[in-house]
Ligand SMILES: Nc1ncnc2c1ncn2[C@@H]1O[C@H](COP(=O)(O)OP(=O)(O)OP(=O)(O)O)[C@@H](O)[C@H]1O
C-alpha cells in the first residue's frame with residue numbers, strides 16, 4: 001500500500017470516518033501528488049457516499065498558489081458531489097502569507113483542528129438529522 | 137551601501153516538480169540558518185515556490201541561485217530564478233494581480249513581490265527571464281530608501 005511508483009512522491013492517505021473522509025497532508029507535497037489527491041478524494045466521495053471531507057493541513061508548512069488552488073478545487077468538486085469540505089489546522093504563518101500573496105480562498109470553509117472540523121460538518125448536515133428526528 | 141555577501145552561492149536545478157520541493161526545502165533551511173523568523177521563512181519560501189514554478193512552467197525550466205548576503209549588520213538571502221525561455225513581453229501586465237497567460241490565478245509574480253523586500257525582473261522577448269529577490273532578516277526602512 002505504501003510503495004509509491006518510481007518517480008512519484010508518496011500518496012496522501014484518505015481515511016473514512018463514518019460519513020466523513022479525513023485527508024491528512026504532511027510535509028512538502030509535489031504538484032503531481034496534490035493533483036492526484038483531487039482525483040482520489042472525488043472518487044472516494046462517490047464510492048463511499050461521504051457527506052463531508054476534512055483536510056488537515058497542520059503538517060503543511062507552505063501553501064502556495066498551486067496548493068491553494070488544488071484545495072479550492074477539491075472543495076468545489078466535493079460540493080458538486082454533495083459533500084462539504086472543511087480545511088483544518090492551517091498554521092498562523094501560512095495564513096499570514098496567503099493573505100499577503102493575495103490568495104484568501106473565500107470559498108473554503110475552515111476550522112481550527114480536526115475535532116472542530118468534524119463538529120462543523122455534523123452541524124451543517126441538518127437535512128438528514130431533521131428528516132430522521134422530527135419528520136416535518 | 138552596496139550589498140555584499142560571501143561567495144557561497146548555491147545553484148539548484150528547476151526542471152521538475154520534485155526539484156520545486158527540493159528548492160523549497162533548501163531555501164527554508166538556509167533562511168532558518170540565517171536567523172529568519174518563522175513567518176519570514178514562510179513568506180520567502182512561498183515566494184520562491186511561485187517564482188520557481190514560473191521558471192518551470194513558463195520558462196521551460198532553469199535554475200535558482202541562493203546567496204546569503206549582508207548589508208551593514210543585517211543578514212539576508214538573495215534568490216535568482218533564471219531561465220532561457222520565451223521571456224515576458226509586457227512586464228507591467230505580468231505583474232498585475234490576476235493576470236495570467238495560462239490557467240493560473242495570476243498571483244505568482246505580483247504575490248511574490250509582496251512577500252519579499254526587493255524584487256527585480258530582467259526579461260524581454262526571446263531573452264529568457266531572471267527574477268531576483270532579496271529578503272532581510274529585519275526590516276530596515278532607512279537602508280531601503282536608497283542613499
Ligand atoms: N519565467 C517566466 N517566463 C515567461 N513568462 C513568465 C515567467 N514568469 C511569469 N511569466 C508570465 O507572467 C504571467 C504572470 O505570472 P504569474 O505567476 O503571476 O501567474 P501564472 O503563473 O499565470 O498563474 P499562477 O502563478 O497564479 O498559477 C504568466 O502567466 C506568464 O505569462
Ligand SMILES: [Mg+2]
Pocket residue numbers: 186189190240243244245
Ligand atoms: Mg505563476
